[in-house]
Amino acid sequence: xxxxxxxxxxxxxxxxxxxxxxxxxxxxxxxxxxxxxxxxxxxxxxxxxxxxxxxxxxxxxxxxxxxxxxxxxxxxxxxxxxxxxxxxxxxxxxxxxxxxxxxxxxxxxxxxxxxxxxxxxxxxxxxxxxxxxxxxxxxxxxxxxxxxxxxxxxxxxxxxxxxxxxxxxxxxxxxxxxxxxxxxxxxxxxxxxxxxxxxxxxxxxxxxxxxxxxxxxxxxxxxxxxxxxxxxxxxxxxxxxxxxxxxxxxxxxxxxxxxxxxxxxxxxxxxxxxxxxxxxxxxxxxxxxxxxxxxxxxxxxxx
Amino acid sequence: xxxxxxxxxxxxxxxxxxxxxxxxxxxxxxxxxxxxxxxxxxxxxxxxxxxxxxxxxxxxxxxxxxxxxxxxxxxxxxxxxxxxxxxxxxxxxxxxxxxxxxxxxxxxxxxxxxxxxxxxxxxxxxxxxxxxxxxxxxxxxxxxxxxxxxxxxxxxxxxxxxxxxxxxxxxxxxxxxxxxxxxxxxxxxxxxxxxxxxxxxxxxxxxxxxxxxxxxxxxxxxxxxxxxxxxxxxxxxxxxxxxxxxxxxxxxxxxxxxxxxxxxxxxxxxxxxxxxxxxxxxxxxxxxxxxxxxxxxxxxxxx
Numbered sequence: 277x278x279x280x281x282x283x284x285x286x287x288x289x290x291x292x293x294x295x296x297x298x299x300x301x302x303x304x305x306x307x308x309x310x311x312x313x314x315x316x317x318x319x320x321x322x323x324x325x326x327x328x329x330x331x332x333x334x335x336x337x338x339x340x341x342x343x344x345x346x347x348x349x350x351x352x353x354x355x356x357x358x359x360x361x362x363x364x365x366x367x368x369x370x371x372x373x374x375x376x377x378x379x380x381x382x383x384x385x386x387x388x389x390x391x392x393x394x395x396x397x398x399x400x401x402x403x404x405x406x407x408x409x410x411x412x413x414x415x416x417x418x419x420x421x422x423x424x425x426x427x428x429x430x431x432x433x434x435x436x437x438x439x440x441x442x443x444x445x446x447x448x449x450x451x452x453x454x455x456x457x458x459x460x461x462x463x464x465x466x467x468x469x470x471x472x473x474x475x476x477x478x479x480x481x482x483x484x485x486x487x488x489x490x491x492x493x494x495x496x497x498x499x500x501x502x503x504x505x506x507x508x509x510x511x512x513x514x515x516x517x518x519x520x521x522x523x524x525x526x527x528x529x530x531x532x533x534x535x536x537x538x539x540x541x542x543x544x545x546x547x548x549x550x551x552x553x554x555x556x557x558x559x560x561x562x563x564x565x566x567x568x569x570x571x572x573x574x575x576x577x578x579x
Numbered sequence: 580x581x582x583x584x585x586x587x588x589x590x591x592x593x594x595x596x597x598x599x600x601x602x603x604x605x606x607x608x609x610x611x612x613x614x615x616x617x618x619x620x621x622x623x624x625x626x627x628x629x630x631x632x633x634x635x636x637x638x639x640x641x642x643x644x645x646x647x648x649x650x651x652x653x654x655x656x657x658x659x660x661x662x663x664x665x666x667x668x669x670x671x672x673x674x675x676x677x678x679x680x681x682x683x684x685x686x687x688x689x690x691x692x693x694x695x696x697x698x699x700x701x702x703x704x705x706x707x708x709x710x711x712x713x714x715x716x717x718x719x720x721x722x723x724x725x726x727x728x729x730x731x732x733x734x735x736x737x738x739x740x741x742x743x744x745x746x747x748x749x750x751x752x753x754x755x756x757x758x759x760x761x762x763x764x765x766x767x768x769x770x771x772x773x774x775x776x777x778x779x780x781x782x783x784x785x786x787x788x789x790x791x792x793x794x795x796x797x798x799x800x801x802x803x804x805x806x807x808x809x810x811x812x813x814x815x816x817x818x819x820x821x822x823x824x825x826x827x828x829x830x831x832x833x834x835x836x837x838x839x840x841x842x843x844x845x846x847x848x849x850x851x852x853x854x855x856x857x858x859x860x861x862x863x864x865x866x867x868x869x870x871x872x873x874x875x876x877x878x879x880x881x882x
Contacts, residue, residue, distance in 0.1 A: 302737065306737060306738040307738050307742070308737045308738055308742055309742050309745040309746055309749065311745065311749060312737065312741070312742060312745045313737075316737075362701075366697055366698075366701060369674075369694075369697065371672075371674075371692075371693035371694045371697060372694050372697065389674075390674035391672075391674045391675050391748055392745070392748075394669055394672065394674060394675065394697065395669075395741055395744055395745050395748075397701075398665075398669060398700075398701075398704065398741050399736060399737045399741045399742075401701065401704055401705065402704065402732050402735055402736040402737070402741060403732060403736050403737055404732075405708050405728055405731070405732040406729060406732035406733060406736060408728075409725055409728045409729035409732065410729075412725065418721040418722045418725050419721045421725055422712055422715065422721050422724055422725050422728070425708055425711075425712045425725070425728050426709060426712035426713075428708070429705050429706060429707075429708040429709035429712065430709060432705055433702060433705040433706050433709060434605065434609060434611045434615065434616075434619075434702045434705070434706055435609040435610050435611055438615070438698055438701050438702045438705060439610070439611055439612050439615060439702075441698055442612040442614065442615045442695070442698050443612055445694055445695075445698075446612065446614060
């Protein structure tokens with residue numbers, strides 16, 4: 277399957293829109309120390325697929341079928357990218373994964389030093405909640421915005437992304453079971469993707485059934501995305517991925533292909549995507565098609 | 580001036596109350612990795628004055644004069660202590676201040692390792708926002724809770740506590756002006772204390788004038804508290820402080836006594852406290868007395 281021209285254009289437009297919005301997340305006139313601002317911008321504005329914010333915007337639009345609904349989700353979209361960025365900055369630290377490169381550029385701490393990288397991460401994490409709190413100005417009711425605060429703190433928190441990072445770190449010496457690997461990816465990756473979709477849903481005042489479908493869609497797409505990452509590390513090219521390939525093997529990381537083989541891993545990606553799409557199609561959304569297309573596109577990507 | 584029996588008992592009672600509440604900030608049934616929980620508890624339940632949460636509770640009570648109003652501020656009180664604790668854990672890291680001891684015990688990273696200390700800090704910071712979001716269950720209106728989210732993200736964020744930490748780190752080699760030192764302390768210490776009081780005010784649905792007075796009171800008391808810390812490092816005993824004295828001198832840190840002398844530093848503490856109390860007394864609070872007593876007690880402490 278190849279990406280349709282329509283989807284390709286949509287993703288490009290939304291990426292541009294997210295880039296523009298991310299340039300405005302720090303309020304003018306705030307006396308932010310310039311080195312801190314530089315360090316945050318370095319990682320926040322480093323490009324990337326912007327998958328999470330695009331999913332938040334697309335989820336909001338799916339509820340009503342109206343493009344303008346997605347405007348209400350813009351601050352949530354920015355916040356989730358800030359959370360994603362902070363987690364990458366902290367994960368790359370020498371005390372954690374000790375990575376020198378990310379998306380083909382030096383990691384934050386290699387440029388700004390460990391202390392500034394820690395503080396840039398803390399700053400992005402804290403400021404994500406500020407950005408969320410501003411959503412009432414786009415017309416989202418306070419109770420919905422507060423629900424998004426609660427969900428971000430849950431999905432990105434102790435039993436979500438941070439917890440997944442701890443499990444990953446502690447398990448690194450000996451993950452053997454598929455169940456254990458899946459649990460880590462669910463929390464390290466899926467939780468924040470599920471949050472993105474649910475936040476978009478809240479912006480559009482989705483009902484409980486729709487929010488649940490967004491959560492399941494996000495869970496599955498996140499897991500499929502991670503398996504696809506593992507597959508691409510084995511089968512992709514450095515040129516397309518913008519990072520060294522076969523790094524999992526060199527680091528003796530336990531991955532889906534390592535546990536299941538390539539073929540079964542590919543089948544798992546397909547079945548997770550199918551289940552995700554079915555959940556969406558049964559949730560009474562006005563326009564689920566775009567999200568279904570995005571899920572299928574992710575399944576088929578080569579970078 | 581000595582602490583009255585009444586105030587002494589009040590502070591002890593509120594400390595106990597805060598300790599109990601802090602034991603319940605992690606929801607039962609959440610699958611939090613046990614090592615992460617242990618690392619967070621190690622620092623969060625390490626005792627201390629609990630000044631910030633007590634100020635939040637006392638501010639709420641000051642608005643209505645009713646003790647039960649302070650119940651509505653309990654989740655804000657816990658959240659501010661979690662934020663304070665995360666900031667200490669991250670500040671103590673080898674990449675930052677590289678401290679081995681805190682409150683007479685090994686620092687978090689000395690016990691749990693640098694990676695877990697980073698994640699425990701990230702977890703406490705994230706979960707503080709979860710705890711705040713629960714305040715609607717105590718009867719605080721959603722719009723007020725959302726205001727507290729926005730204020731925490733501001734006071735603890737890029738132009739607040741995190742920004743102050745950056746300024747402190749970058750300025751360490753050469754702070755010469757009093758103004759520069761004061762700016763750092765305002766953001767590193769005062770901002771979170773001002774937040775504590777304003778959050779308590781929001782819990783009691785304080786009006787704008789009262790919130791402003793709480794903010795000024797917190798600003799001044801925070802600054803006075805920091806100057807008093809600098810004074811005690813010079814004049815206190817290791818036994819009372821629970822940490823080595825004269826460490827500022829050994830580390831060649833620029834402090835208020837270093838810039839102003841001991842006498843002028845003490846006068847500054849007194850004048851800041853006076854201004855703080857006057858602001859409170861003019862804000863139309865039903866019961867400002869307790870906060871005034873606390874401010875005077877802080878001015879006179881020996882540990």
